[in-house]
Amino acid sequence: MNIRFFGCLALTLALLLPGCKGSDGPMGPTGASGTNGTNGTNGTNGTNIGTIGEGAVVVAGVLPADPQESIYVRKVGHGPQTIVLVPGNNTSGAIFEGMLDHFRSNMDLNDAYTVYTFDYRGSGHSSYNRKITGLRDFALDFEKAMGQLTGFPASGVTLVGYSMGFGVALEMVIANPARYANVVSLTGIGTRGVRVSFNAGQAGTDSTGKVWAAGDWVTVTNDTAGMVGAGFQQRSWQGDQRTFANIQATWNLVVFEDILKYDITKAFTPGAVTDTTFTTDLNYTNALLDGLTIQYMPESLYFSHKFNVSPLNVVNTAANADGTTVTIPGDGRLGTLLTGKKTLLVKAVTDFANWRGDQVIYDNYTATTKYDLKHAGATCSAVMIDANQGYDHGFPVAHPLEVVRLLDTFIKGNLTPATASAALGGATLTLYPTTETTWETATFTGF
Numbered sequence: 394m395n396i397r398f399f400g401c402l403a404l405t406l407a408l409l410l411p412g413c414k415g416s417d418g419p420m421g422p423t424g425a426s427g428t429n430g431t432n433g434t435n436g437t438n439g440t441n442i443g444t445i446g447e448g449a450v451v452v453a454g455v456l457p458a459d460p461q462e463s464i465y466v467r468k469v470g471h472g473p474q475t476i477v478l479v480p481g482n483n484t485s486g487a488i489f490e491g492m493l494d495h496f497r498s499n500m501d502l503n504d505a506y507t508v509y510t511f512d513y514r515g516s517g518h519s520s521y522n523r524k525i526t527g528l529r530d531f532a533l534d535f536e537k538a539m540g541q542l543t544g545f546p547a548s549g550v551t552l553v554g555y556s557m558g559f560g561v562a563l564e565m566v567i568a569n570p571a572r573y574a575n576v577v578s579l580t581g582i583g584t585r586g587v588r589v590s591f592n593a594g595q596a597g598t599d600s601t602g603k604v605w606a607a608g609d610w611v612t613v614t615n616d617t618a619g620m621v622g623a624g625f626q627q628r629s630w631q632g633d634q635r636t637f638a639n640i641q642a643t644w645n646l647v648v649f650e651d652i653l654k655y656d657i658t659k660a661f662t663p664g665a666v667t668d669t670t671f672t673t674d675l676n677y678t679n680a681l682l683d684g685l686t687i688q689y690m691p692e693s694l695y696f697s698h699k700f701n702v703s704p705l706n707v708v709n710t711a712a713n714a715d716g717t718t719v720t721i722p723g724d725g726r727l728g729t730l731l732t733g734k735k736t737l738l739v740k741a742v743t744d745f746a747n748w749r750g751d752q753v754i755y756d757n758y759t760a761t762t763k764y765d766l767k768h769a770g771a772t773c774s775a776v777m778i779d780a781n782q783g784y785d786h787g788f789p790v791a792h793p794l795e796v797v798r799l800l801d802t803f804i805k806g807n808l809t810p811a812t813a814s815a816a817l818g819g820a821t822l823t824l825y826p827t828t829e830t831t832w833e834t835a836t837f838t839g840f
Contacts, residue, residue, distance in 0.1 A: 442466050443543045452537035454523055455530050464511055464538040465518035469496045472505040474804060475546050479510070479535070479565070481556030482694060483687045485517025486510030488555065491676045491793030502801065509542075511535050513561075515688040526616070527696050528557070532564035539572075551575040551804055555789050556753070557582055557693065560700045563727065567702070570730040575804060576771070578738045579789050579796065580754045583762035585707050585837055586700035586721060587754065589623050599625035606714035613699045613721060623698065624691035631689050640684040644787070647752045649677070651741065651785035657748040676790050702726045703765045707837050732770030737803050738763060739776045739796075741784040750780030755839045763825065763833040775825040775832075776813050782820045792818070 442448040449463045467486050480488045489510050496502050513531050515521035525531060539545045552573045554562030559581025566573050593607040599621050611622040624631070630639045642661050645653055654668040671677050701707055704725035712718045738759050741750040759775055766773040776799070778784045789796050798816035802808050810824040825832050 442468055449518060450538050450541045452534055452541070455526070455533055460522040462514050462522055462534055463518075463520040464514065464534050466512075466538060466542065467493065467510050468507065468542075469493050470503045470505075470507045472503065472507055474506050474551065475549065476506055476508045476551045476553060476800065476804075477510070477535075477539075477565075478508065479552065479554040479558035479562045480513065480516070481558050482697060483513075483516060483690055484683060485512040485519075485687065487512075487517055487683065488680070488790065489793075490679070491790060492797050495794050495797045502797065505801075509539075509545075511538060513693075515690050515693075517687075521688050521690075524692055525690070525696065527564075528560045528693075528700055529564045529568070531561045532568050535561075535565060536568050547572060549574045551577065551800070553577040553579060553800065554581050555579040556786070557587075557697050559583070560586065560697060563702055566730060566734075567726050574734060576731070576734060576736045576766075577800065577803065578736075578740075578759075578762070580740045580751055580786050581738070581762070582697055582700065582754065583758040583839075584701070584703045584727065584765040585705075585723070585758070585761060585839075587697050587758065588707075588721075588839070589626060589694060589698040591626055595626050595629070597625070604714070608711060609713040610709045610719040611695065611698055612713070612717065612719055616695070616699075619699070620692045620695045623695040627691060627694070631691075635685065635689065637681060637685060641681050644681060644684070648680075648787040649785060649791060650752060651749045651780065652783040652787070652791045655748060671791055674791075676793070680787070680790050703761070704768075705835065705837070727765065727769040729770040731766055734771045735803075736766045736771040736773040737776065737808070738766075738773065739778070739799065741778045741782075741786075741788060742780045744780035747781065750778075750784070751786045753786040757834070757837065757839040760832055760834050761837045761839070764835050767827065767833070772827040774808060774827055776808075777823045777825065778817065779821045779823075784817070784820060795820075 446469060447467045449465045451461050451463050454460055454462065478486065478489045480486050493508060496506060496508050512519040514525065514534055548571055550573050552562045552565060559578040562576055563584065566576060589611040591605045591607055591609045596605050596607050598604050601618060601621055603618065603622065605622060605625065611619050611626065613619055630643055645655060645666055646660060649671065652671045653666045656665050656667050659665040699721060701721045701723045703723045705723045707721040709719045740754055740759050743752060743755050744750045763773050763775050783791065795817045799813060802812050802816045813824055814820055814822055
C-alpha cells in the first residue's frame with residue numbers, strides 16, 4: 394500500500410467535500426433565486442433575518458457589470474459578542490449546523506453570542522450567477538451581506554474559518570480590518586494556500602490537450618488553464634462520478650478517517666471503516682448529502698491553490714514534467730493589518746504512517762501560518778491535537794460541542810493547555826503560545 398499516494402489523494406480530494414446540511418438541508422426550504430432585483434424582493438431583508446434567524450440578501454456583483462448574487466444567511470443567539478463562521482470549500486453554511494445547535498440549546502452561550510454563517514455563492518441556498526475570480530469574491534459577497542444585516546457590528550467580531558474558509562476569512566480581514574478582533578482557523582488552508590498536484594492515478598491529458606504527469610503542480614500563470622487542470626485532477630469523483638457512494642468513500646478515507654478508525658490497507662472497501670459509531674450520526678449523513686447539493690466549482694479549489702497572502706513565494710522544488718517550475722507568488726497583502734488582533738490556529742496532527750489525524754492540511758501549513766500572522770501584527774496561538782483521538786479534517790462536524798467550547802474559552806481569554814484540553818473533551822494536545830518561535834517557521838515545506 395503506497396501511503397504517499399493516499400497522502401496526495403487526501404490533499405486534493407478532501408478540500409471540496411467537508412460540509413453538512415442541517416434542518417434546512419437538501420429537502421428544506423429554497424433560498425432566493427438570485428435573479429437581478431433589489432434587496433427585499435428576491436429574498437429576506439436584513440431586518441427580517443435578525444427576526445426569524447435565516448434568509449437571503451441580494452448583493453451587488455464584484456464588478457459594476459456583474460449580476461447580483463443572493464447570499465443566504467443563518468443567525469442564532471442574541472448575545473453581545475458576534476461570531477461569524479466561514480465554511481469550507483464547496484460547502485454551505487449548514488456545515489456548522491451541529492455547532493449552531495449548541496449555541497441554540499445552551500442558555501449561557503445563547504445569551505453571550507450572536508452567531509452568523511453564510512452560504513458561499515454557488516453553495517446551499519445562494520446563487521451562482523457569476524463565477525468567482527478568487528477567494529476575495531466570496532469575502533466581498535459576505536462583507537456586502539453583513540452591511541445589509543440590521544445591527545451587524547462594525548468592530549469586535551470573531552471570525553472563524555474552516556478549511557478553505559480560513560483563506561476567505563483572511564480576505565475578509567483584508568477587505569475590512571476594523572470589523573474583526575479575533576480570527577480563528579479550524580484546520581484552515583493557511584496564509585499560503587494549499588497545493589493542487591497530480592498523483593499517478595490522476596495524471597493524463599485534459600480537455601485543452603495539456604498533459605499532466607504525476608508530481609506536477611497545477612500552474613497559476615493562466616487562470617483559465619489552471620481551472621481546467623484543477624477540474625481534470627478531480628475528474629474521478631466529480632461530474633458524472635459525483636454519487637453518494639463515491640462521496641462517502643472519499644470522505645471516509647480522508648475527512649473522517651480518524652473518528653472512523655479507517656484501515657488504510659482496506660481502502661475503498663466496506664471493511665476500511667472499523668468504528669461505525671459516527672456513521673449513525675445525523676451530521677455524518679448530512680455532510681455526505683451536502684456533497685450532492687453544492688454546485689461543483691473547480692475554480693474554488695484552484696484559487697485555494699493560488700492563494701498566498703504572505704510576503705514569500707511558494708516554489709515547487711521539483712519541476713513539472715514539461716520542465717516548468719511552478720511558483721505561487723506571495724502578494725504580502727496582510728501587511729500589518731492584523732496588528733492588535735488575536736488569532737488561533739486549531740488542527741489535528743497529521744500522522745500518515747498510521748493514517749490518523751488531519752490528512753488534508755499538513756502540520757507545516759499551520760507552522761508557517763503562525764509565523765506569517767505574527768509578522769502581520771497578530772498574537773497567534775496554535776492548538777495541535779494529537780492524532781488517533783477522533784480529530785481529523787472533519788472535526789468541526791464530528792465534534793461540534795467541543796469546538797464551541799474551545800471558541801468560548803479562546804474568546805474569553807482563558808486559553809491554556811489545560812483549558813484547551815478540557816474544552817476538547819480531554820484530548821491530548823500541544824499549545825504553542827505566541828511567544829514560541831521554535832515550532833513556527835518561515836520555510837514552507839508542505840506538499
